[in-house]
Amino acid sequence: GNSVTQMEGPVTLSEEAFLTINCTYTATGYPSLFWYVQYPGEGLQLLLKATKADDKGSNKGFEATYRKETTSFHLEKGSVQVSDSAVYFCALIPLSFQKLVFGTGTRLLVS
Amino acid sequence: DVKVTQSSRYLVKRTGEKVFLECVQDMDHENMFWYRQDPGLGLRLIYFSYDVKMKEKGDIPEGYSVSREKKERFSLILESASTNQTSMYLCASRKNTGELFFGEGSRLTVL
Numbered sequence: 001g002n003s004v005t006q007m008e009g010p011v012t013l014s015e016e017a018f019l020t021i022n023c024t025y026t027a028t029g030y031p032s033l034f035w036y037v038q039y040p041g042e043g044l045q046l047l048l049k050a051t052k053a054d055d056k057g058s059n060k061g062f063e064a065t066y067r068k069e070t071t072s073f074h075l076e077k078g079s080v081q082v083s084d085s086a087v088y089f090c091a092l093i094p095l096s097f098q099k100l101v102f103g104t105g106t107r108l109l110v111s
Numbered sequence: 112d113v114k115v116t117q118s119s120r121y122l123v124k125r126t127g128e129k130v131f132l133e134c135v136q137d138m139d140h141e142n143m144f145w146y147r148q149d150p151g152l153g154l155r156l157i158y159f160s161y162d163v164k165m166k167e168k169g170d171i172p173e174g175y176s177v178s179r180e181k182k183e184r185f186s187l188i189l190e191s192a193s194t195n196q197t198s199m200y201l202c203a204s205r206k207n208t209g210e211l212f213f214g215e216g217s218r219l220t221v222l
Contacts, residue, residue, distance in 0.1 A: 032209045043115075043201055043213035044154075051208075089154070093209040099144075099169070100211055104153040 002027045006090050006103035013080055013110050021075040021106045023064075023090035031092040033057075033066055033073040038087045038105070047075075047088070080110045114138075117202050117214035124221050130189040132217050134202030140212075142205035143185035145169075145177065147198040148216075154201070160185055192221045 048057030156169030
C-alpha cells in the first residue's frame with residue numbers, strides 16, 4: 001500500500017540554522033509529493049509540491065527534491081527563522097488520484 | 112486564492128447532542144474531505160465526496176455522517192456526540208492537480 005514516513009520530532013534549532021526534515025514514501029508507480037505546514041491553531045497550508053522524479057519544489061526558502069531512487073522527499077531550508085516554528089507534514093497522492101496519504105507530522109521549534 | 116471556510120473555529124457541546132460542522136469552498140472543486148487531527152495520531156480521514164450527493168467512507172467513519180447537497184458545501188454531522196469525538200476537525204477541497212486546500216479547522220470539545 002501507500003505510506004509516508006517522517007522523522008519524529010520535535011526538531012529544535014537555533015535561528016539561522018540549517019533545516020532538514022526527512023520524508024520517505026512507499027507507493028506504486030510515481031506519486032505526486034507534497035509538503036504542508038501547520039502553524040499553531042490553524043489548518044494546513046500547502047508549502048510545496050513535486051509531481052515527477054527529479055522535480056524540485058520550492059517556496060518561502062524551503063526546498064524538496066523528488067528522489068525516485070531513494071523514494072525520498074526531504075524538506076530543507078538554509079536558514080530558519082522563529083516564524084518557521086510549526087508542524088510539517090509530508091504527503092503523497094498516488095497515480096490513482098484517490099486519497100492523499102499523510103505522514104504523522106514533524107514539529108519544528110526555532111528559538 | 113482558494114478559500115475553504117469552516118463555520119465554527121471553536122465549539123463546546125454536551126454528550127448526546129447533534130453537531131453540524133459546515134465547510135464551504137469557493138473554487139468549484141469537485142472533491143471535498145473531512146479529517147480529524149489528534150495528538151500523536153496525525154490526520155485521519157473521516158469521509159470524502161467526489162461530487163454532489165456522492166460520499167465515501169474514509170478510515171474512521173463510525174459515529175459520523177456527511178451531506179453534500181451543493182458542490183461548494185460539505186457538512187460533517189455527529190448524530191450523537193461523545194467525549195471521544197473531542198478533536199480538531201479539518202475540511203479540505205482538492206484541486207484537479209491533486210493538492211488539498213484546508214480550512215482553518217474547527218476545534219470541538221464534547222463534555
